[in-house]
Structures are given as C-alpha cells and as structure tokens.
Amino acid sequence: MYKIFDTVEAVSRYTAQRVLDKIKSNPTAVLGLATGSTMEPVYEQLLQYLQQAPVDLSQLTSFNLDEYIGLSAAHAQSYNYFMHQHLFSHLSMPECNIHLPDGLANNCENACEAYSEAIKAAGGLDLQLLGVGTNGHIGFNEPQTCFDSRTHVVELSEQTRLDNGRFFDDQAEVPTHAITMGIQDILEAKEIILVATGAHKAQIIADLYHSEMDEALPASALKQHPNLTIVLDKAAASLLPENA
C-alpha cells in the first residue's frame, strides 16, 4: 500500500504514470482530481508524458474534490483557476467533461446534491487522486466529518485557513467556507492514490499509519478501501517504521 520514493520528482513520475496508465487502459475513465502544492509536480509530469506521446482525451471526464465558496472561476486562488492553469488549459479535454463544485452557486445545498449525483451518473470515479492536509483532511473534509458524508458545505478549520493562507496576499482573504466532495463519494472511487511530500507531512502520515479508522482523522477512512496506494517521498515517510 505504501510506495516511498527518494524525491518529489520520483513521486510525481510514479503518480503521473499511474494516471496515464488509467487513461490509456480506459479512455472513458472518470478521474477524481485534487489541487494543492503536492499535485503541481504531478500535473507537470503528466503534461510532459502527454506531450511526449499524445493520448486521446476526448472521452475523459474529471471531477475535482473541492472549491472555495465565494471565489469565481476567474479568481486566481480558486481551485477552478488552479486546475486550468496547471492542467486543463494544456489538455485537449472537452470543457463540458470537466467538473468542479461551483463556489458561486446560489443554492449551495442543491449544488452539492447535484454534484454527488453527477459523479454517480458518470459511472463513479475510476481513480481518485488525493493530497492530505496537516490535520488529516482529504478534500476539505475536516476532522470529525462523517465517513458517510456526500458533497457538502464545510466551514474551514483555522489550521486549514492558516496552511492555505500562503497562497493569498492577506490571511483575511482566505475564504471561511468551501464545498467538498464527501468522504463516502471518495471511498466509492474504484482506486485511490493519496500523495504526500515534504517533512511538514511526516507527522500526519505517521498518525495515519498508527491510527484506527477514526473521524478525528479523515484520511483514516481510506483504510477500509480495497485499492489504496499511499505515495510518499522520504521526507513525508520519515516518521514511519522501517517496515512500512
């Protein structure tokens, strides 16, 4: 279940190759995608592979995990903007196959319900990419989120707002709420790859390794998944036992 590599580059090559293999073996695959610093080199590597050997992406579908409430797709810190900047604007994937929660929805509850339904209608997620927060969140499912949750509105924890403040000019600009796919939506993916890199992730990765399934640590929900790979660099794995 654990794949540990020396460098971030090696982590990114392995992860991007897994995504590419999925797309090649199933051109109509439905991908669950994440944003964040961990994913930037993964998407960069995936783009390199696709440039070297183009693959037909016309039938590929994607659903992103989450989006801030109150930020438009054009806002430089929105996840919609991130995904277009780092991936979609470089791909020949039809825009109508790309899905992110709508941070400006008039009725967020309806939008959330429709998002989980749209994932189901697409046939479910074939491969879900995940990062992990330093507090163990996956998507924006913060500690104490029910494991049977569907797409929902969350109030972001102070820890998450502090962590993500690095992308904003001013900490006060970090939105207080977001829409996230629920843990149950994530668990229904046929395959899950969780990626963590850097020494700042070492403690939460060790906590995850030692934890039982516990809603205080959202990523621990993944322990019940039959097809989970946790991909780490040496720094993120540094507090794991030798035999992990």
Ligand code: F6R
């Ligand atoms: C982002 C997301 C988050 C991040 C997590 C790690 O779409 O769902 O759960 O994966 O906050 O973020 P980074 O990679 O920036 O450390």
